[in-house]
Amino acid sequence: MEHKQWNRRQWIQTTGAAGASLVAGAWPLGAQAQSPITIGVIYVGPRDDYGYNQAHAEATAKLKKMPGIKVVEEENVPETQAVQKTMQGMISQDGATLLFPTSFGYFDPHMIAIAGKNPNVRFSHCGGLWTAGKHPTNTGSYFGYIDEGQYLNGVIAGHMSKSKKIGFVAAKPIPQVLRNINAFTLGARSVDPKITTTVIFTGDWSMPVKEAEATNSLADQGVDVFTMHVDGPKVVIETAAKRGKFVCGYHANQSKLAPAAYLTGAEWNWSSAMNSIIDAARTGKPHPNFVRGGLKAGFIKPSPYGSMVPEAARKNADAIKAKMVADQFDIFAGELKDNTGKVVIPRGQAFKQTAIELESMNYLIEGVIGKI
């Protein structure tokens, strides 16, 4: 697993040579439409975790089948100095010219540091962190509006909950997670405004024992529909199912794990995002720094409904989904208060999904029991 330690001199030699050949070869290569490319994909956990990493690995598996693309992968890379070594190793040893460091914590300082040292390599980070003017142009971020999926999860949860208490097991209070919690709650409260969401933060992306404990504690409190934002939803789904509760999935389709409990889910579909970034790299176009998309662009998709979801709930959710695809639906629209009573979106204002303000969300809305 460990890459050989690179030394500065050797590295200057190799990248210098690579840079020179790039400049020399720029003319003839520029005329070619699709040049061969080596792509590095880095995962924070195992590739088959039924979750975040699996969603990326599924898209990567499709890339491998495409002609002219060579893929190098490394899994279980922590969000520390280790990822810098991995990135540099992929660049120096495997000749990767486009990297997908997929975990949130890889961005700053790790990816930014390596990107500064390798101006000819393109970096696409999964998450919403890239800011124009602040970060180098050979880096960028791509992400999907999966809160649309979580809103639909919430609508179904709102129809299915008898106790009017629903639960959210979350890893860390970062904007993307908060946006999902809020969207899930808004979806459920669109069905019944009395519903509350209790959120538990476990503190890290993969804490199997703590996730199980969080699910049990919520079930003890009468929560009867669960969803989550952790890297591997398997534990929450199995634990909720064992307690006889319903669950909405996240990241990938987990219905096989608990067919009797799985209502629906918010799934990623990374292929289209990754392909647009790869095409730009292969044709020499500028690096797409800001790639976003939701249901409409096919970046995300809902899981098929479980057999226990009644017709009325399906119709309601499908109608909202159709509006989302037609760009006629705003999840975050005023007047919206946070759970301390402060107005966060004033009356009359509505944010489109593309609104950059939503990517720095730092509040939990009314109806969420929890604190950042």
Place this chain on the structure above:
Amino acid sequence: MNDIVLPVLWAVLGGAIRVGTPFLFVSLGECLTEQSGRINLGLEGVLVLSSMAAFGGAYLSGSAWAGVALAMVAGALLAGVHGVLCGLRRVNDIAMGIAVMMLGTGLAFYLGKPLIQPQAPTLQPIVLGGASSSAQLQAALSINPLFPIGVVIALALAWLLANTRWGLIVRMVGDSSDAARAQGISVNRVRTSTTMAGGAIAGLGGASLTLFYPGSWNELLSSGQGLIAIALVIFARWRPLACLWASLLFGGAGALGPALQSVGINSAYYLFNAVPYALTLLILILACTPHRRLQGAPSELSVQR
């Protein structure tokens, strides 16, 4: 007030057993090993490998108890590597333990790749709270079937070490290998067998992780629980029964964070989540007095020399 105190109390009590059971087995295994004068840091690796083996065994055979048996065998074998190699001359058991820990986790990750996705049969809980009307109480009293086994092992170890010839030999080897040799006892043989037995006991902790709670195999499943359990042995002053209480205390501490958040007490949850680790630190600080030997520590332990 009752809305908050009682649920948290039940969650912590239930959590003490749910979360504490792996700690119990690993600390009992380490306790036995250290009583014979050897440290096995490799038990973290044993925990990871045996949890993978338990899941694999249950998945392939269709029986959770077959998984439990396989976990014990895997644990004993990996600990056996440590036991045999530490018997060689000039092998440091701390360094060896770290090597065994890495070997165990590496092997488990490698062999466990195809086991992340599937589901295996899990152990059925012993339901004690069936008569209670409270769902919380019922959940807290759905007990891990391995937990009573752990209690029996703790009691048995305590009695055997204190009252039998076997226990006397183990303690003598742990306190003075010279005395043991003078008695004609093979120090290496005793230590290797206690290390292996300790590995088998720790293997039960692995089985508890993958076959009961949380109940599936994942590479981040242990996240250092084995190491915490080893530190618990020092806290428990090498007494098996104290290992039981210490494990329950740590399990309860681990359950405190989520339980408080679920009832709406959510300020400073980072602090509550850190309670088990803060406890470990505190114990280590309290345990290291420069002036005297730790009470109850076998004098052959290399930390003591």
